[in-house]
Amino acid sequence: MTEINTNQIVNDSIIVVKTILGSRWESFKPFAEHELRQFSENAEFLAKLKLAGEINDDEFKARLDIQRMAFKTVMLGIEGIGIVTAQEAINKVIDIVAKAVKTAINISLPV
């Protein structure tokens, strides 16, 4: 069996997740790194079980399905957090511009 390069997989995945999370990367770094590492290790563990004949084809397939769907769920979570971040940034800009416009035309409206 060719060794799975867990570190390489994790490092490549981190680059993608970092781009999605942008400015929030530091806050979610421990979660993202932990999850990505775990999925790589799970895949390696499953491959070893299959090669050792510990699990049959059906169980191997079912357990890979669980990994695949869980990974998607995690990536969706990361994508969602990325969108929340973008939403907050846009609204902060709107607040700044609104304040500037209000000051310029000298009116007061509730925000």
Place this chain on the structure above:
Amino acid sequence: MKTLIYTLAIFLIAGCHITLITGYDPVIDETTTNMKKDFNLHFIKLMRTLQDEDSTNQSFEKFQDYYDNMEVNLIALSDRAKFLDTKSTIVKKQVILLDSTMHVFMNMHRNGLRDSRIDDRRDIKNAINSSFDAVIMLQEELKSSGTIKNN
């Protein structure tokens, strides 16, 4: 052109905020948190039966209560997700995936799990916990961004 500028000015002056994503639901948040706890308790009990010499104590029937409760919780999640608005696609997809993941796990148990001291099924435990965590984490983010006005 003037109309566009006035519209933009009104929009900015009124402090309208943009909503790109929604989907916080206290029931989804709480149910998922409870499901995570139930799953881990179930997994500990199940693993105990898979790492002994008795090949009958892990039968699906002996764990039926857990799966019945799990089904009830998944129905609750799906029902709540159904009524979320159109900007909640990500949360809806997460709920569908969680439902499928738990059903694969249940069917695997129904089809029979054999005793093994080598295979501690850590991949299953890790992946399912990751699914729960991802749903809960996004719910928490959406909850804290809920202070933004929806327009």
